[in-house]
Amino acid sequence: MxxxxxxxxxxxxxxxxxxxxxxxxxxxxxxxxxxxxxxxxxxxxxxxxxxxxxxxxxxxxxxxxxxxxxxxxxxxxxxxxxxxxxxxxxxxxxxxxxxxxxxxxxxxxxxxxxxxxxxxxxxxxxxxxxxxxxxxxxxxxxxxxxxxxxxxxxxxxxxxxxxxxxxxxxxxxxxxxxxxxxxxxxxxxxxxxxxxxxxxxxxxxxxxxxxxxxxxxxxxxxxxxxxxxxxxxxxxRERAAHQATIRALVQAVDIKDRYTRGHSERVGHASVLIARELGMPEDRLDVVRFAGILHDVGKLGVPTRVLRKDGPLTPEERRIIELHPEYGHEMVRGIGFLGDARAAILHHHERMDGSGYPYGLHGDEIPEFARVVAVADAFDAMTSTRSYSRARPVPTAVAELERCAGTHFDPRMVAALVSALDRHGWQPAVTADTADDPAPSAEHVPPPREPLPVQPKEHA
Structure with a gap:
């Protein structure tokens, strides 16, 4: 002023x-x-x-x-x-x-x-x-x-x-x-x-x-x-540096994958809603928010042509996409203040029935923060409009999460999100310019990894 x-x-x-x-x-x-x-x-x-x-x-x-x-x-x-x-x-x-x-x-x-x-x-x-x-x-x-x-x-x-x-x-x-x-x-x-x-x-x-x-x-x-x-x-001063580091990483992901712009911040917000509903202490809320915001940071290691491909992915391209949790974990493993967020970045695509990736963990073997982020990630993907899919209404997305609870998602995390949405509501956001394709489901992630006869090539 x-x-x-x-x-x-x-x-x-x-x-x-x-x-x-x-x-x-x-x-x-x-x-x-x-x-x-x-x-x-x-x-x-x-x-x-x-x-x-x-x-x-x-x-x-x-x-x-x-x-x-x-x-x-x-x-x-x-x-x-x-x-x-x-x-x-x-x-x-x-x-x-x-x-x-x-x-x-x-x-x-x-x-x-x-x-x-x-x-x-x-x-x-x-x-x-x-x-x-x-x-x-x-x-x-x-x-x-x-x-x-x-x-x-x-x-x-x-x-x-x-x-x-x-x-x-x-x-x-x-x-x-x-x-x-x-x-x-x-x-x-x-x-x-x-x-x-x-x-x-x-x-x-x-x-x-x-x-x-x-x-x-x-x-x-x-x-x-x-x-x-x-x-x-x-x-x-250190906290401000942490925030600047996270903002830079998120902006880099948003620039590279324009279809999911804003997705990371919303997943971080939804993750905090779930964590609060579960009664997590305040000092862990920052960590779960970091996990939600940075869950897709590994996409920086995925070739841009694969991320921005409009048509169906080939099996090899799916295999490359499936590497992004491991890429992300490698990128942030040296950032000490992230704490348990690193495990959430690595395991947020694991499923409760063991059919997820990268390691096929099941049930309580999956870190708690990863189970939180998995629900938040799927929920935002279903309620956001992208170039390849149309947003679902919140009640429809919630019904899909509840249908997949116990197989894909931890039922406790799903119930916590539902309770938080009843309490605070949700404002869906459009993250791309067009909306002509069918809506995504909770299975918006690539299917479980299967052995492929051809190993993915290294990309610069």
Whole structure:
């Protein structure tokens, strides 16, 4: 968004006025403000945000520096526990004004972030002060009042989270024209857990800051926080690389086999529907989705003339097509994050009665993910229109799957898909331009492999 709507500009202006009113008491002559603590905390917060803003430092640290002000909210929450509200709000301003902005216009975005963060810290300091945070933290040789000290720290973190998410939802509504309910949906749920952790870290910083060891000891709290943020950034960077790898492979298959364009993504979606219905844990849903999306990646090793042939396949061409699960397994065997998805890619054309390929496995010998993908693959093939076949209605495809359950497909997987379709529905998609031929059946895959007198030739 390069042009900020009028409503958003007014909203940002109001936030700036509110932030100015919050910090004004600290700037009045004679205000009893511990300026050394304010300066140290503001400088520390700005210093923590510097690597994300400096591209040179970012490259030096592998390009995975924690981005955004959220990484170092413990400093602000410590300020809310240690300082009067107006002074605590001041600590947020330097780093917020220096924060990196990835999308233009930069100045209004920095002003908004500075105003929102200052308001949130000011409110958090008021919440902590109402619960006597200064006495609970102790000072010098005085022992902090635990577990009571957790109460003002928790109140500060919760208030900080509520104010920040409320303001962020408001700017989304004003800038993007979203309805209020849509603008705030999910913000608090996503922010609550991280802010709770930040609150505990802020409490540790504040206790150490007020202890006999002094402010230097409080820095040790930031080191594990920074490392955890760096690890989190690495995780997201690696996950993005995984997604890019899968997208590239799927796009390559779609380009080569134009008749099944979009098929892989839909099989991945149907596979997740089945897995959720079976009660698989969340960490396995990504793997089963990868298996569905990449189940046909081995077609990259099949000659294009065979994939795009309009007429019936010869026995030798069928034999070549039947090699695509093995090709696919070889292609992805070195990609560690795919896990059990590799076995699903290899075995998704096996059948429960042992008549499938490539190894003729039967029953529970077939990996669970492969049985999931087999049902999802057949269902999408029957409900998609291609150049050589016409789509069937969903009820007809379901009836065909149920007819073949126990012979071709695992009955549990078929029942799970039927239940998921009743719950979520399905939007069939056309994957080719013409639809003149008879509809496919669940036997859209080549028939079971039979010995051939002529071995397939090697194709480049």
């Amino acid at each position: 390069k042009v900020i709507p009028r409503a958003a500009r007014v909203y940002i202006g109001c936030a700036l006025l509110g932030a100015g009113a919050c910090v004004l008491p600290a700037l009045r002559p004679g205000a009893a403000i511990p300026w050394s603590t304010v300066a140290l905390l503001a400088a520390l917060y700005a210093l923590c945000e510097l690597p994300a803003r400096c591209r040179l430092l970012g490259r030096g640290l592998g390009g995975s520096v924690p981005m955004g002000t959220g990484s170092f909210f413990p400093v602000l929450l410590a300020a809310a526990l240690l300082l009067p509200p107006s002074a605590a709000a001041l600590t947020a301003l330097p780093a917020s004004l220096l924060a990196r902005v990835d999308e233009p216009p930069a100045a209004p975005r920095r002003a908004w972030r500075a105003a929102a963060t200052a308001l949130a810290v000011w409110a958090a300091a008021h919440a902590a002060g109402a619960l006597d945070s200064a006495e609970a933290l102790g000072h010098g040789p005085d022992v902090p009042d635990f577990p009571y000290a957790l109460l003002p720290a928790g109140a500060a973190a919760l208030t900080f989270c509520l104010v920040l998410t409320a303001l962020d939802g408001g700017i989304r509504a004003a800038a993007d024209g979203l309805p209020p309910r849509a603008a705030w949906r999910g913000l608090l749920g996503r922010a609550l857990a991280p802010h709770t952790v930040h609150g505990l870290a802020g409490l540790m910083m504040a206790v150490l800051w007020r202890s006999a060891y002094g402010p230097v000891s409080a820095l040790f709290v930031l080191l594990p926080m920074y490392i955890s943020c760096w690890v989190f950034a690495q995780y997201h």
